[in-house]
Amino acid sequence: MNIYPIKFEPILQEKIWGGSKLQSVLNKKCTSDTTGESWEISGVEGNISQVANGLYEGESLVSLLENHTSEFVGAANYERFGNEFPLLIKFLDAKTNLSVQVHPDDEMAQRDHNSYGKTEMWYIMDHEEEAEIILGLKDKNANTEILRDVTGDNVYDVFNKEKVTRGDAYFIPAGKIHAIGAGVLAAEIQQTSDITYRVYDWDREDKEGQKRDLHLDQSVAATREFYEECKKECKANSNTSSNVVACDYFTTNVLRVNKAYEKSYANLDSFVILMCVEGCASVTVNNKTEIVFKGETVLLPANTKEAFFFAKDAQFLEVYID
Structure with missing residues (x-):
């Protein structure tokens, strides 16, 4: 395989909660002010990345993987994942709150969706003043059936919220309730999966006046509580x-x-x-x-x-x- 730093064409995703910072801060070629995500490297079906530079310009991520196998991803990765690229890499701009949500683990995702689960992490690149995220249930011992009764009046009684700071990093295992809050610009690294179970969506409506579906049965089944901290130390030492x-x-x-x-x-x-x-x-x-x-x-x-x-x-x- 020809070795060089490979760039891919960003795949821009319109979102009900998206904003304009992917264009104004990260220089993406957005065509609206509700662009929520830039998928930098994606093997998700229907959103396959295309090479933007060099010898392989115009080729797809899948083509590179199929043609170059272990030289492209590594021998152990190719044995484990075959011709499926294992990670989805994004930048994300939340003008308003994302839904409170949870993702299935590998076992549930394979059984119900023939897919990988979704463990992810966030790196906070920038944020508006007082921006927050939701991480987990406030009562770690609560029965997950409580997810069926979340409203605008009790959302912050049910869920734990934290203020963010530029440079913070968070690890979100599959099964952990979470939501990125309004005003956050983040990098996201995750398993290749686009399965999301919405628990609460702030009672908002789309342009047609419709509320997005919630997935309460799946959320109750998928949610687990974790006692280790999601926030991770992120100390950047020079040149290492x-x-x-x-x-x-x-x-x-x-x-x-x-x-x-x-x-x-x-x-x-x-x-x-x-x-x-x-x-x-x-x-x-x-x-x-x-x-x-x-x-x-x-x-x-x-x-x-x-x-x-x-x-x-x-x-x-x-x-x-x-």
């Missing part, structure tokens, strides 16, 4: 990878670059995804260089041995499966 999340589905590090820096990937049996969340940097692999700006994402194939970075001050989320 600092781990934020390590789970069965992905590893995410924060990588801050403020000089010329060489990083070896020779011992890693995985593709590497680099999401630029601050500044800009050049990334060189196999003598091929891409400038990566805030809000852009590149993928380094699994047969990458080393990458060379240069920046005055840039920050990446470095994602792979280990």
Whole structure:
């Protein structure tokens, strides 16, 4: 496989809660002021990413995977996932609250949807003053049947809310109730799955005056409570990878670059995804260089041995499966 930093065309998703920051802050080519998500790398059926640069320009993510197998994703990943790309990579702009929701784990998703579950993480890139997220039930011992009775009057009695700060990171395992609140701009890393069970949607209506469906039976069945903290330490040390999340589905590090820096990937049996969340940097692999700006994402194939970075001050989320 030809090795270079691969960029993909963003897939922009209109959302009832979306805003304009994907365009105004991250320079996406949005055509409305309700663009909620930019899918940077996606193997979700119906939303397959296309290569935007270099030798493979115009090819699909699926084509790269089918043609280059373990050289593209790593031997262990190809054995585990075959021709399905295992991660969905997004930037997200919430002008208003997302629904309070939960996602199934692998077992439930396979049984009911023939799909993977959805474990995810968020990195808070920016936020409006007093912006909040919802994480879990306020009473961790509550019966999940309580989800059937959520209203605008009791939503914050039922669910735990937290204020966010720029640079915060959160790990959301499948089965954890959550919602990103109004005013949050975030990077999201997740399993390849687009299954969401809505618990409460703030009684809002779409342009046709219709409320979106809730999925209360599935939510009650999927919801579990977790006692470990969702918020993860996210300390960016200069010119080194600092781990934020390590789970069965992905590893995410924060990588801050403020000089010329060489990083070896020779011992890693995985593709590497680099999401630029601050500044800009050049990334060189196999003598091929891409400038990566805030809000852009590149993928380094699994047969990458080393990458060379240069920046005055840039920050990446470095994602792979280990």
